[in-house]
Amino acid sequence: MGKLTGKTALVTGSSRGMGRATAVRLAREGALVAVHYATGRDAAEETVTTIEGEGGSAFTIQAELGMPGDVHELFLGLAAGLKERTGGTDLHILINNAGRMGGLSVEDTTPEAFDRLMAVNAKAPFFLIQRALANMPDGGRIINISSGLTHFANPDEIAYAMTKGAVEQLALHFAKLLGPRGITVNTVAPGITRNSNPAFDIPAAVEQMAGLSAFNGVGEPEDIADVVAFLAGEDACWITGSFVDASGGTLLG
Ligand code: NDP
Numbered sequence: 001m002g003k004l005t006g007k008t009a010l011v012t013g014s015s016r017g018m019g020r021a022t023a024v025r026l027a028r029e030g031a032l033v034a035v036h037y038a039t040g041r042d043a044a045e046e047t048v049t050t051i052e053g054e055g056g057s058a059f060t061i062q063a064e065l066g067m068p069g070d071v072h073e074l075f076l077g078l079a080a081g082l083k084e085r086t087g088g089t090d091l092h093i094l095i096n097n098a099g100r101m102g103g104l105s106v107e108d109t110t111p112e113a114f115d116r117l118m119a120v121n122a123k124a125p126f127f128l129i130q131r132a133l134a135n136m137p138d139g140g141r142i143i144n145i146s147s148g149l150t151h152f153a154n155p156d157e158i159a160y161a162m163t164k165g166a167v168e169q170l171a172l173h174f175a176k177l178l179g180p181r182g183i184t185v186n187t188v189a190p191g192i193t194r195n196s197n198p199a200f201d202i203p204a205a206v207e208q209m210a211g212l213s214a215f216n217g218v219g220e221p222e223d224i225a226d227v228v229a230f231l232a233g234e235d236a237c238w239i240t241g242s243f244v245d246a247s248g249g250t251l252l253g
Contacts, residue, residue: 002030003233008082008091009033012065012074012128013098015040017195018145020047021221022095025229027056031093032085034078038064038098057085065098066119071127079135091135093232096125096144096167102160109159121163129174129185140183141232144170145224148191148247164189168243175241184240186231191247193219214249223248 004026014023015037024047027033033051035058037044044060051058061077063070079089099121104113125144132142146168149161168187175185192209199205200218210217227246230236245251 002028003235004093004229005030007031007093007232008086009093009095009232010036010061010078010091010132011095011097012036012124013038014047014095015043016047018190018193018221018224019095019097020050021225022097022228023047023058024050024054024056025222025225026093026095026232027051027058028054029229029233030056031232032082033058034081035060036074036098037062059085065124066116070124071131074128075131075135089135090137091132091140092137093141094128094132094136094143095228095232096128096142096170098124099145099163102157102163104159105156106158114159117159118163118166121160122166125167125170129170133178136183138181138183139237140178140181141236142170142174142178142183142185143228143231144168144185144187145228146187146189146243148189148245148250150189151245151251152247171241171243179240182237184231184236186236186239186241187243188224188227188231188246189243189251190224191219191250193221193224195221212250213247214252217248219246219248 009026009031011023013019014035023033035044035047048058059081063074082089147164150165171185171187
């Protein structure tokens with residue numbers, strides 16, 4: 001029996017990247033996982049196929065975050081998927097992983113682009129937590145994915161880093177609010193982690209990115225999934241409101 005047997009989990013943005021690795025890892029521990037995506041339906045279904053291939057359980061839900069009605073739409077899909085499989089709508093674990101990079105210079109950051117980034121990366125996680133609390137039993141887990149860029153200067157990602165700075169506030173304040181219910185709320189901050197960005201296909205670029213880490217490597221999605229899985233489990237019941245540096249030592253300078 002896995003450590004998360006009998007638990008249900010929602011991983012936003014788990015069609016690919018570290019969201020997918022996290023969904024697979026939580027399912028391996030026994031959780032029933034809702035694999036959320038915005039546009040990558042085939043990729044999300046691939047995540048479910050991988051989970052089922054390992055004997056786990058998962059289903060997909062689609063909702064584009066950062067749009068009016070996003071959270072409502074997501075929870076309609078979530079409630080239907082949970083009800084069908086468990087007979088109820090309890091959600092024990094929420095992983096706020098979905099996010100977009102800015103990739104915009106200061107000059108190119110328009111008010112519209114800024115608002116969009118903030119809506120997806122920071123506003124949506126707040127309202128997802130607000131909505132999830134109605135379905136979350138005592139002892140639940142909330143984990144928000146931030147970025148090492150809240151502690152490491154990069155002038156090309158100021159707006160993005162601001163969104164992640166906002167995300168980090170969620171753990172501080174919600175942890176205090178939800179402590180009496182035994183619900184923990186933590187932040188995980190990855191460093192550069194392999195995803196489908198074409199930069200990871202260029203050896204010279206990878207070497208340069210690797211040089212930022214104390215281990216001289218880029219993170220793998222599974223490295224982050226392992227940290228999230230620990231925080232999602234019973235062994236982490238005494239950790240709440242924390243900032244977990246999962247940057248491979250990048251923040252050591
Ligand atoms: P990817 O770029 O590989 O995947 C992003 C995921 O988020 C996809 O599943 C995507 O869905 C989903 N998503 C993006 N925008 C939206 C939206 N508007 N609504 C709903 N879903 C959306 O992600 P990574 O694995 O690289 O990153 C995951 C998290 O980690 C993000 O929050 C990111 O900011 C953070 N991070 C990443 C780092 C890295 O180096 N990779 C470093 C530090 C932090 P779909 O494909 O269906 O559109």
